[in-house]
Amino acid sequence: MSDATTEVKEDSTSDTWRSNVGSTASPEEEKTSFASRYSDVLGSVNQILDQVDWNQMGRIGKIIGIFTAVIVAQILIKGVLDTINLLPIIPGILELLGLIVVGQWSWKNLATSEKRTDLIQRVQTVRHEYFS
Numbered sequence: 001m002s003d004a005t006t007e008v009k010e011d012s013t014s015d016t017w018r019s020n021v022g023s024t025a026s027p028e029e030e031k032t033s034f035a036s037r038y039s040d041v042l043g044s045v046n047q048i049l050d051q052v053d054w055n056q057m058g059r060i061g062k063i064i065g066i067f068t069a070v071i072v073a074q075i076l077i078k079g080v081l082d083t084i085n086l087l088p089i090i091p092g093i094l095e096l097l098g099l100i101v102v103g104q105w106s107w108k109n110l111a112t113s114e115k116r117t118d119l120i121q122r123v124q125t126v127r128h129e130y131f132s
Helices: 012-022 027-050 054-086 090-110 113-131
Strands: none
Touching: 054 090, 090 113
C-alpha cells in the first residue's frame, strides 16, 4: 500500500449543510430563511411559467385531462367490479338480472314481425340522424 494521502474536495452544499447541522438557529431565523428560499423558488417557477406558450398548452392540457379522466374512471370501475365479485351471491344475481333484462327487451322489441320492423326503422332513424 502507498503512503500517499488523497484529498477530498468538498462542494459548497456540504459546507452549508455542515454549518447548518451544528448551528443552533432560532425558530425565527429558520422561518425567515425558509420564507426567503420559498420566495426565491416561487420567483423562478413564475419566470419559467411566463415563458410557456399557454395557447398550445390549452390543447395539450385538454388531451392530458381526458386521458387522466379515462384512466381514473377505469380504475374506479375495476375497483367497484372487484368489490362486487368478492361478495358471494351478488355476481350470480347480477348475471340473472342481466338475462331478465335482455329477455324483457327481446320480448318487447322482437316478438312479432311488426315490432322487429319498427325496431329496424328506429335504428335506421337514429343512424341517419347521427351519421348523416
